[in-house]
Amino acid sequence: xxxxxxxxxxxxxxxxxxxxxxxxxxxxxxxxxxxxxxxxxxxxxxxxxxxxxxxxxxxxxxxxxxxxxxxxxxxxxxxxxxxxxxxxxxxxxxxxxxxxxxxxxxxxxxxxxxxxxxxxxxxxxxxx
Numbered sequence: 157x158x159x160x161x162x163x164x165x166x167x168x169x170x171x172x173x174x175x176x177x178x179x180x181x182x183x184x185x186x187x188x189x190x191x192x193x194x195x196x197x198x199x200x201x202x203x204x205x206x207x208x209x210x211x212x213x214x215x216x217x218x219x220x221x222x223x224x225x226x227x228x229x230x231x232x233x234x235x236x237x238x239x240x241x242x243x244x245x246x247x248x249x250x251x252x253x254x255x256x257x258x259x260x261x262x263x264x265x266x267x268x269x270x271x272x273x274x275x276x277x278x279x280x281x282x283x284x
Contacts, residue, residue, distance in 0.1 A: 179206070180204040181205055181207040181256075182204070182205040182240070183203075183238075183239070184203040184228070184237070186200055186236070186237040186238070187200070187201040188234065189220070189223050189227065189234050197220040198220045198224060198227075200237075227239060227246075228257060241253040241256050242256055
C-alpha cells in the first residue's frame with residue numbers, strides 16, 4: 157500500500173522561455189483508495205508530474221501502483237482526494253482528461269486470437 161507517500165516536489169518551478177512557471181500536467185493531492193473489501197490500496201498520496209518529465213512508479217506487488225495508474229486513467233474511482241490532468245479534475249472533466257491521458261497498459265493482457273483488436277480491448281476492460 158502506498159501510505160503517506162509524498163513524492164519529491166520541485167523547490168523551484170522550471171521556467172519556460174517566457175519565464176512563466178511550468179505547471180504540472182498531472183497533479184495528485186491527498187489521494188486515497190479503499191476497496192469494498194476493506195483493502196486500503198492508497199493513503200494520502202501526493203504527486204506532481206510536469207510535462208516532459210520522465211517518471212517511473214516502482215514498488216513491490218500490492219503497493220498500489222496499478223490502483224494509482226487506474227485512477228489517473230479514469231478506470232477506478234478514488235475514495236477521496238483529487239487528481240488533475242492539465243489543470244482539470246478527472247471526475248468533473250472526465251472526457252477531456254481521458255483524451256489527454258490515453259489508455260492503460262494491462263498487467264496480464266493476453267490477446268484473444270478470435271477477436272479483433274477492438275474486441276480484445278473491450279473484453280479486457282470488462283474483465284473477461
